[in-house]
Amino acid sequence: MATLTSHNYMVGLFIFMVISLGSGYEYFSMEWLDNGEKGEKSNDTFKYYNTGVRVGIIDPEKYSLKSFKRHEKYFRNTLKTYNKLKGDDPLTYGEWLLLNNYGILRDTQMSILENKKKALSKRNNKKNFVKTVRKGDILLTNKKGTGLVGHVGMMATNKCAIEMPGGKGWASGIKDNNRRLSAGAWFDEYSSAYTMVYRCLGKGVANKAGDWAYHNYYNPKGGRKKTIHTTYRITPDFSKKNPSYCSKLVLQAFYFTERRVVIDHVIRYGPFIIPAKITSYFTPHCEMSYVGRF
Incomplete structure (x- = not known):
């Protein structure tokens, strides 16, 4: 298990919350998230998506890899905004995804970014x-x-x-x-x-x-x-x-x-x-x- 430093103290506690309160979440290592510098852009989309699946945040039947790819630009841009706001000790992309639960609602496991159906009256x-x-x-x-x-x-x-x-x-x-x-x-x-x-x-x-x-x-x-x-x-x-x-x-x-x-x-x-x-x-x-x- 990677040691929690001051910059990821917040995320470490969130991970504890996920493990303690989440249903069916499994214990996991921080090493799954990021190995680069803060805010580093990576093309390894599948790694981040798979992390969400492994810790029980993402249900692949309700939030597909295709949907995650479609939302990645928004996620990364929002991370940049967050780190400017936070100032010291910016988060990595993986940490930020966990902090925001990938935009997934905990009860329904649907994405908050899901497009509204046009056919809906x-x-x-x-x-x-x-x-x-x-x-x-x-x-x-x-x-x-x-x-x-x-x-x-x-x-x-x-x-x-x-x-x-x-x-x-x-x-x-x-x-x-x-x-x-x-x-x-x-x-x-x-x-x-x-x-x-x-x-x-x-x-x-x-x-x-x-x-x-x-x-x-x-x-x-x-x-x-x-x-x-x-x-x-x-x-x-x-x-x-x-x-x-x-x-x-x-x-x-x-x-x-x-x-x-x-x-x-x-x-x-x-x-x-x-x-x-x-x-x-x-x-x-x-x-x-x-x-x-x-």
Whole structure:
């Protein structure tokens, strides 16, 4: 087993999490990942894909080598962005893939980057989405442009979501980026990709988290007028509400209302909360149920 140095401490802990919590994952060596320098570009696509298969992240029947090849350009470009953001001790390509779980959702083992079927009726799908979502639900979709895979928001009420959408200039910070939007507006905004809906089976926990998100990222009194203005910036400080970013907002909403529902050592798994892995940060006290994708 290769020795974990300071630069891959974060990934080493994530690997421990994979081994400890994952179903059917096998013990593996860091030597499978990268033998080159940080950020080195390699044509050995199969090696990285096979690593994902061997550790149980990738199910070849649900995520093919062909699909992985198609996503590699995006992965490598996103890695470059991540390493610029992280600064010291940049990650290798293999480490970054593991950190982001290859963009694979842990429960369904489908890729968050999967293209939406054109034959899917937008009108009916939107209607079903609006009827399905409720307060406290986590909304996970794909949005490119940051060093992390995926984008996440949450339903603060039965009818509206709270999110930090980011956008152009996100790396240096975007002022007043927090916003409220109706469930229908969320669907329209991200209609080019699937939205996966997750629900905490503890309704009381979900309701409190929804309230916290609204009161801390929109209006402390619960009013319709926006009185909180949060800057979008990805930073490693989990405790602060400003600046913030998408997945940090969501996890804070649960953590600061009932801490036992989020793993105590959440920050040890890396300086940033990975959107595509959002459900893996929760304990059995807030079991996340996959509601569906729209």
